[in-house]
Amino acid sequence: MQTVKLNKKAMVVLGGCVIFFIIALSYLPSSEPSPIPRVPVRAIRHQINEQHPVKHSLPLDNRIEDFDVERADEKLRKEVVKPDFSDEVDQNDNAYRQKFVKDMMLHAWNGYKNYSWGANEVRPIAKSANSQAIFGGKDMPATIVDAADTLWIMGLKKEYQDARDYIKEHMDMAKATGTLSVFETTIRFLGGLLSLYALTKEEFYIDKARGVGEALLPAFNTPTGIPKSNIDMSTKYASNYAWANGGSSILAEYGSLHLEFVYLSKITKQPIFEKKVKKIRNYLDKLDKVNGLYPNYINPETGKWSLPYHISLGALGDSYYEYLIKSWIQSGKKDNQAKKMYWDTSDAVQKHMVFRSAKSNLTYVAELRSGQPDHKMGHLACFCVGMFALQAVNEPTQQLKEKTMSLAEELGKTCHESYIRSQTGIGPEMFYFSPMDEATSLRNENGYILRPEVLEGFFYLWRLTGKEKYRDWVWTAIQAMEKYCKKEGGYAGLRNVYNPSQGSDDVQQSFFLAETLKYAYLTFTDTSVMDLNKWVFNTEAHAFPIDDSASE
Numbered sequence: 219m220q221t222v223k224l225n226k227k228a229m230v231v232l233g234g235c236v237i238f239f240i241i242a243l244s245y246l247p248s249s250e251p252s253p254i255p256r257v258p259v260r261a262i263r264h265q266i267n268e269q270h271p272v273k274h275s276l277p278l279d280n281r282i283e284d285f286d287v288e289r290a291d292e293k294l295r296k297e298v299v300k301p302d303f304s305d306e307v308d309q310n311d312n313a314y315r316q317k318f319v320k321d322m323m324l325h326a327w328n329g330y331k332n333y334s335w336g337a338n339e340v341r342p343i344a345k346s347a348n349s350q351a352i353f354g355g356k357d358m359p360a361t362i363v364d365a366a367d368t369l370w371i372m373g374l375k376k377e378y379q380d381a382r383d384y385i386k387e388h389m390d391m392a393k394a395t396g397t398l399s400v401f402e403t404t405i406r407f408l409g410g411l412l413s414l415y416a417l418t419k420e421e422f423y424i425d426k427a428r429g430v431g432e433a434l435l436p437a438f439n440t441p442t443g444i445p446k447s448n449i450d451m452s453t454k455y456a457s458n459y460a461w462a463n464g465g466s467s468i469l470a471e472y473g474s475l476h477l478e479f480v481y482l483s484k485i486t487k488q489p490i491f492e493k494k495v496k497k498i499r500n501y502l503d504k505l506d507k508v509n510g511l512y513p514n515y516i517n518p519e520t521g522k523w524s525l526p527y528h529i530s531l532g533a534l535g536d537s538y539y540e541y542l543i544k545s546w547i548q549s550g551k552k553d554n555q556a557k558k559m560y561w562d563t564s565d566a567v568q569k570h571m572v573f574r575s576a577k578s579n580l581t582y583v584a585e586l587r588s589g590q591p592d593h594k595m596g597h598l599a600c601f602c603v604g605m606f607a608l609q610a611v612n613e614p615t616q617q618l619k620e621k622t623m624s625l626a627e628e629l630g631k632t633c634h635e636s637y638i639r640s641q642t643g644i645g646p647e648m649f650y651f652s653p654m655d656e657a658t659s660l661r662n663e664n665g666y667i668l669r670p671e672v673l674e675g676f677f678y679l680w681r682l683t684g685k686e687k688y689r690d691w692v693w694t695a696i697q698a699m700e701k702y703c704k705k706e707g708g709y710a711g712l713r714n715v716y717n718p719s720q721g722s723d724d725v726q727q728s729f730f731l732a733e734t735l736k737y738a739y740l741t742f743t744d745t746s747v748m749d750l751n752k753w754v755f756n757t758e759a760h761a762f763p764i765d766d767s768a769s770e
Contacts, residue, residue, distance in 0.1 A: 354396020
């Protein structure tokens with residue numbers, strides 16, 4: 219066989235051609251991006267994809283070896299987010315920022331009112347109604363009930379009156395059909411109605427809330443008292459999701475009903491609701507834990523944890539932990555069972571689930587699968603920033619206060635970096651940690667569905683530390699949402715926070731009005747507005763009064 223020898227010049231030319239070909243391939247359009255999951259249930263809002271074949275490559279100009287948060291913030295403000303502002307406007311003025319968020323709320327509300335009034339949500343691009351499976355696939359006024367207390371807090375009187383009148387005249391849980399999520403119905407509908415009563419003292423809200431609570435009671439008819447996830451409003455048959463580890467009940471769902479049901483019993487003077495959630499609490503208190511932690515799945519018939527163990531402060535587990543400390547706060551700090559359960563669990567979380575990244579020393583909360591850490595943190599898990607901040611101000615010693623607040627602030631920084639390391643200045647659904655990459659996402663988890671948890675954490679850090687930088691972080695994120703999520707008919711999520719050209723999901727989630735905009739607005743108000751010494755927020759940002767009659 220004859221061997222062909224190339225001279226040095228020919229080899230250089232050939233090598234250049236190969237390199238050019240490879241670069242050209244990299245610019246070819248990718249396949250259709252995976253859609254962002256439509257179902258926004260905290261326990262199932264992000265159904266975790268167990269296979270992660272493609273790692274998203276972060277833009278080179280964002281790969282900063284010695285990452286400087288302030289420098290990155292300035293870069294984002296100047297180069298990424300560029301809304302049009304008059305030169306006469308002081309963007310650092312909190313009154314201006316507050317009005318800016320209020321205007322966002324008006325745009326979101328008007329889009330819903332104009333294009334899907336009375337339905338669950340709006341598709342702001344299609345300008346049509348959107349109804350998710352968690353609402354039984356039927357039209358219930360999720361956005362109206364979720365948004366009404368935000369309208370009230372913002373002083374949007376006309377818009378609030380429209381919401382109030384619709385709820386009073388048209389909302390009737392007895393007429394609801396289809397299969398509803400017990401959890402979502404509780405935190406959105408029941409929570410919203412309870413908050414509206416607490417704020418306005420209008421009695422009809424009690425009747426509406428009672429109707430919701432009574433409709434959900436059949437779900438609790440299990441040997442353990444642990445409710446199932448769904449209830450058919452016609453037959454009253456309760457069921458669990460088949461995908462939930464063989465039909466298990468989900469910790470974040472059955473463990474996040476306490477605030478609502480306790481307050482419902484108080485204002486209706488019907489103890490049945492409080493008894494239902496206290497039975498759950500008592501059962502969990504006596505149950506053996508896994509290294510002091512609660513797995514995400516349990517069999518409601520046998521009362522045993524479902525195998526294999528999966529433990530998470532993100533999807534499937536998150537709000538259970540939040541409700542332990544908030545139940546203690548709601549009780550006027552007299553619910554000692556909740557206090558002990560929370561602090562014991564917090565110690566276990568910090569011991570087994572909190573890690574630091576090797577590259578930039580970022581603190582994050584990993585998940586555990588069969589006892590082994592899975593080094594990822596979801597957008598949902600950023601709620602724990604606020605949770606640890608609440609714990610910090612209630613620690614018994616100054617040393618512990620500083621230690622726990624430091625943890626909250628470090629986690630807040632990590633969640634912030636998941637935002638400012640993206641092209642849009644908005645963080646992804648899930649972000650991962652490895653020796654090579656930090657706070658970055660996989661291709662099928664790089665969307666954003668208008669979630670509130672990161673801004674929620676910054677709100678608590680601002681309120682409980684007084685540090686202005688947390689207001690600035692909220693402002694930077696809000697400007698990014700205004701730039702990339704605003705549509706003619708409202709706001710919609712992004713399919714890819716690293717590449718906004720891939721478009722949006724065309725859904726304005728009701729929690730965007732209930733939570734995201736509410737926390738942003740309250741970040742720019744005086745701390746006396748919805749004072750955290752007087753109010754406690756449920757996991758949908760609906761506010762319940764703290765029981766001052768039982769305070770220490």
